Amino acid sequence: MSALFEPWTLRDVTIPNRVWMPPMCQYSAAPEGPATGVPTDWHLTHYGARATGGTGLVIAEATAVSPEGRISPYDLGLWNDAQVEGFRRITRFLTEQGTVPAVQLAHAGRKASTDRTWKGGAPLAPEEGGWRPVGPSALAFDERHPVPDELTTAQIGDVVQQFVDGARRALAAGFEVVELHGAHGYLIHEFLSPHSNHRTDAYGGSFDNRARFALEVVDAVRAVWPEDKPLFFRVSATDWLEEDGWTADDTVRLARDLHAHGVDLVDVSTGGNAPVRIPTGPGYQVPFAARVKAETPMPVAAVGLITDVEQAEKIVANGEADAVLLGRELLRNPSWARHAARALGVEVRVPHQYHRSV
16 A cells, blocks of 8 residues: 555544645635635636545645735635635535645735736735735835734734634635645744744744744634644744744744644645745755654644655655645646556546546
């Protein structure tokens, strides 16, 4: 039996294999009007293709818990009932294909209000459809981004409630897994890292203070997310800074705390909180996931230039991670999971309509 295609049960949800799709923003929702943040035909086709291709778990892209929490005006959202209805047809289709539907709930923080990436991703002024971003401190991401408004304690509580409301809507929309976005320089990550968090109150300074917001979100969401359904947390394991940044040691410590607070898996990525060059290569982020798995009781998923079947099988078989997330490779090949199963000699489900491909 291939390790990559061994089913895995988390709480009461069984995922048919360890080939997963990570959240990847499509920037394809309506930017304004009643359809703002609502999934479109593009999203149904995009996610549906990976489900028919045999992917075990599909995590819908960063889905904002509030309008001002969007990365761009074109992001998906879960702050109203129209968005819930739009997601239902996607979760229904994924479930029919045997794929577990998941969603990443997010708030972009100081990196909000930008254009689509293929248009350069520059910050948008209000007259261009943008808005003023917020963050833990009045510190801009870089020289292009505006200085965000520092969140007050009361506003922090409001954001926690937005995550709670988003989780409730995710359940109503048919998702089986919720992932909280604590990575890539967005709001939760901004609170965690001393690079972006210069607060002097209960949410800044020490590790415990900087982790307070993340754990408040986890606790509040876990309280409303059903006990029989898993809760994931995505983390950037390092800021890739030589000093005054979030580190791999911090990630190990946070993973232990997250486990104690009811998180079922950490999705381990890196970077995004500082404009630095990251040394990439095949599987370059896997060692960070492997360290969390080795030093904590927390299950982990690995991501980062995992493209080859044997490479993915080895990561899971060797215990470096419990699952692998394939981003660019699944964009290139929606049926990667079925092709991998064939290469490993494993029988895998194929839609009846595609029986000629077996």
